[in-house]
Structure formats: structure tokens, C-alpha cells
Amino acid sequence: MAEEGIPGRVVVVGTGLIGTSIALAMRKRGAEVLLTDRDAASLRMAVELGAGQALPDGAAEEPADLAVLAVPPAAVAVTLLDAQKRGLAKVYTDVASVKALPLAQAAQLGCDLSVFVAGHPLAGRERSGPAAAQDDLFLGRPWALCAPPEAKPEAVEAVTALARACGAEPVTVDAEEHDRAVALVSHGPHVVSAAVAARLTVADDVALGLAGQGVRDVTRIAASDPRLWIGILSANSEPVAEVLEAVATDLAVAASLLRDGSEGAAAHVADLLLRGNAGRARIPGKHGGDQKTYAVVPVMIPDRPGELAMIFQAAGIAGVNIEDVAIEHSPGRPLGVLEISVKPEAAERLAEELRARGWSVPG
């Protein structure tokens, strides 16, 4: 039995990472989930993962409470039209990373927009497909909701309930505003990351050997699936193009200022770096509030089982809450530095506890 107030019977069209993760989250809340995907192997895997049952090919006996169209942006409108013709559900939503184009196409195709509320859960992974799905993928994440003017209140309620049931925070936003926002904080940075990584195809081994953490971070998302991303970029072309042009202009200007070499020119480049500082500082902290500043306690760790457990045990004994951890591996050596982020007031207590137990903690 589904928990009260959530859609009890859900159809998920498209069992990729997002569709399967939603299915898993709704199953966990007790909903009945029916799955469909034009790729039979993907559908089978999602069923095996416990995400739900395969939707029978024929017409549904009774419309589900909600159908989630987890398909690429360009496929949303036609999938909606088809689903509505089959009478799959009472209410429909999608999960595409762009919102204006699918809504416009759906209107053009004559879909019933009184029962469609477009959605975009802001969650993802570098891996794709049902195998990477997680029932907690949306926990605490924003879930953008764009209701067309025709949408009935009960449709908005059902999709809002879906987002909440998946653990996300629903954010009502206009479709055009959404698309400009994600161009700025997601789609644009994605192409820039790819352009930096693309330079490395001409790098020699000396250059690659000098690569540090900075270029690794800047290019991490350049490892994503181009097939998925070209669909997103094409469907949000105008806002993304604007961001890319602005970045390209800043970079071209910086290049010519560096070539100029005067002190005034250097001051202009420094100004770009300062604007970078200011923009970076505006990104909210991981916990959704202001960016928190933690103290980092670095500990040298031998690369063997058991060591991390003992370190965290020592932290527990010291009563220190660990906010974040990262391992900085030393290339070519079986050694690493564990960086433990804690509240500033707890740093010295943790460092002393660890030193007292024989770990090397620089002062």
C-alpha cells in the first residue's frame, strides 16, 4: 500500500538513470510502479532491480494516478501525446533538463496540458542507465516544476507529491526562467568543461604528467555521455549559446590582454579573476544554506584496510562530527592524505586525538 498523499499507482516511461531512480523511490514509499522502455534490456534490468513491473503492451485497464515521462527533451511531447492517446494516466510529468521547448511542442501537438506539469529533478550522476539508479538520488535536491497556465490544481498537487515522495524540494519556476538558469549553472559549464578537456587531446606526456587536481576538477563533467548532452544542449540552444558567447568573449579578451603585457592590461585580467572569486562565493553550500567554512584536518594514511576505520573511530571517541572527507592520493606511492572536514572549533581536538594515537597530523 502506498503511503497516504502520494500517487499510489505510477507509470514510468523510460527506465534510464532518472526514470529508474524515481521508480525505486516510489516503490520504497509503497506505490505500485509500472515500467516501460523501448529498449527491452533496460526495461528488464529495471524490473530485476525491483523498480516495478513491466507495463502490459495493450491498453492499461485503468489510468494510473501519474505517468512520469523520463525520456530525452526532444521526445517529451510525442511521448506525452502517445501516452495520453493510450490513456496511461490521470496526470503526466516529465524530467527533462529543459522545459520551454517540450511545453511548446506539446501545445503544438495538441496534448492535453490541463493534466501535464513539466518537471526537472536537479540530480544526476556521471554514469547513466538503470544500473546506476538509486532510490535516494533526489534526497534534498531541488525539483523544478513548470505548470502550463492550463494545468489543473490537482495535476500540480500530484506532481508536487511525487517530488516530495522522492525526497526532493519542489521549486515552482517559469519555463523560460528555468532554461536560462540551467544554461548558466549546468549546460554552459558542461560545454566549457568539454572545451578545456578537448585541449588535452593535443597535450604531450610531459604536460599530462604535470596535471594536478585543478584541471581534474574542471574537466570531471567532460567525461559525461555526449549523446545525452547533445539532446539537452540542442533543446536549450539559445540560452546556452548566450552563456558560451559571454565566456568566449571573456577568454578572448583575457588572451589579448595577456599578449598586451602592460600593467593596465594585467589589472583587467585580475578583474576577471576577482569576478570569478565573487561568482564562486555565490554558490550556496552543499547543505543548501550559505557556504560553510570547515576546518580541514589532514592525516597521513597508509593505503591498507582498517586504517580509515581506526581514524574515524578516534574521531568518534573525541566526539567530533565529520562534515566531509576526501582522500588525496600520492601518485606513485602507497600512501595518501585523508582530509577530514570538521567544524573549526573541533579541529584541534581531532588533531590532538589523532596525534595521541600515533597518526601524523601536520600542525
Next chain:
Amino acid sequence: MAEEGIPGRVVVVGTGLIGTSIALAMRKRGAEVLLTDRDAASLRMAVELGAGQALPDGAAEEPADLAVLAVPPAAVAVTLLDAQKRGLAKVYTDVASVKALPLAQAAQLGCDLSVFVAGHPLAGRERSGPAAAQDDLFLGRPWALCAPPEAKPEAVEAVTALARACGAEPVTVDAEEHDRAVALVSHGPHVVSAAVAARLTVADDVALGLAGQGVRDVTRIAASDPRLWIGILSANSEPVAEVLEAVATDLAVAASLLRDGSEGAAAHVADLLLRGNAGRARIPGKHGGDQKTYAVVPVMIPDRPGELAMIFQAAGIAGVNIEDVAIEHSPGRPLGVLEISVKPEAAERLAEELRARGWSVPG
């Protein structure tokens, strides 16, 4: 007493992050370290951190084995000339992020290049100053060495011994080649990161609320100190300008292709994303070898002390070696997902062990 084969008496000019870290590393190996910095507070802090003794103002009684000039790129040559006039050491090196300009300026000023070997340890932190210094900062990192043609073999030996004593891997490289390499893998990406972050100064709260891990990673290094970086960029202007122009061109072309909107245009944008995949894959893995693929085991963790210790203890009991860890915080909730990277063959064993002990590990 210094360990055998390492410089026994070292002068460090400039007690910032890098200078103080070298001083700490050499002190740990038993070397006598003398420190100097034109900023008295920075010098005092380095002395208090145990990095060495303050260098007396007058002429040194006897030249040290080695002087490390840990000053900005533009200050290297004049600092070298001054140090050589004072007879500070038998051999000199620097740590600047660019190599061709300081070497050319040193030659122009008439420095004795037979006892100078330029160096660049590839290590750093987002924080700067002596307080951020660590004696293990260089462990396993590359340390580029650029010896001018005049350099005596014993000078090369002394600077190589310094790099090794700090735990780094010396890499002999031509100065111009070094500068082109770091423009590609460090200086260029730095400016690009700043340009992406600079866009966020015009973002509204909706956009900032939709920011995910991707834009956080791309803009992490945009938080660095502009005063430090403008010196580096200005001293390596030509190679950096080339990288920025290439990236700017790729972005401007991508923007106009997106505006074009044809399928052929989309294919060209997809090609940039594919080149991004290829370039990203060329970055060596953290251990210095090929990029290793680990399996990631996600575990839901309550945000309280002791939990991590128990998880790592369970991993130890299962005999699983942990290659990397990261905590994915769920914004707005006291919950997180611990992502444990392990060798693919160990993933299922770890997942089962954790499930058996009551943790939630998605399949």
C-alpha cells in the same frame, strides 16, 4: 644532523605556502633551515611553526648548501641576484610556476647560472601563506627541474636531492616546454574556471538554487587568490593566451552551431563533447598510472559521529581495501551518502557486508 645525501643547510627566501612547506619537509629530514621573508609576520609564523630559524640580517657566516627562492615569478631573478651578491648559498633554485621568463631575466641581470637550477614543485592548495604549509605537501608530486646549459652537475644534484628529500619525483624538462605544459594543464584551466564563475555574478537566486556538483567542480579553483595568479599568468602570457584563444574559439563556434540548430550543426557540437571525453580520459589516474576504474558502493549515512568508523570497520572485516571516499551531502537534510570506491571485484563483498550490518546499500 641531516640525513645523508641531502642538503644539510638550506636557506628559504619567502615563507609562503610553498617555501614554508619545503622548510618543514627539510627540517623533518634533519636539515638546518634558515628563513627569510620581507613580511615580518609571515616569517615569525613560519619560525613558530618549526620551519627553521630566522636568517640573520647581516651577511651569512658561511654559504648554505642550497637557497630556495620561494617568491613570485617576476621576483625570482632580482632575488637570485641579491642572494648571490650576499653569498647566501653554494647552489640556488626557485619554485615559481613559470620557468622561461625567470631564467631569461636572471641571464640578463648577469646572475651566475652555473649554480642555479630552476624548479617547480607541482603542488599547492586553495589556501596560501605559512599557516597552510604541510611537510608532506610534495609527497609523490612531480617537481619540474629546468637546468640552464651553464649549470654545473653538482648544482643539478643538489636541487634534485632537495626535491627527493621533500618526497617529490624530479622531472627534467626544458623551460619553454614546461611553460607550454602548465599553460595547458593549469594556467589556462584556471582562467576558464574564473570566466565560468564570473557568469554567476549575474545569476539570480533561482539559478543559484539549481546549482549542482558540476558547476561546483568547474569553478572550485576560481576561489584562488587573484594576486598570486595574475603574477603567474603575466609571466606565462604567450602560452596561456594560446590556450585561452583555442578554448574561446571552440566555445564561440559551439555557440553559433547551437544557434544554427541544424542536425549537421548539432553533430559538430557533439564532436566537441567527444573530444572532451577523449581529452579527459588522457589525464593520468591519481596513482600516476593509467586512470583506474573503481566500483562505487553508495551507503546512506546518518550525519552523526561514529557512523563512518563503523562503516570502515565493516570494510576492514570484509578485507576490502578502500581506494577513495566521498560524502555526498543531501542539502537541507541531516543525511548523506558515503560513496566508497573499491576495486570492482570487491564491490559486492563490501555491499553484502554493509547490508548484513544494517546499512542501506542500493543494489
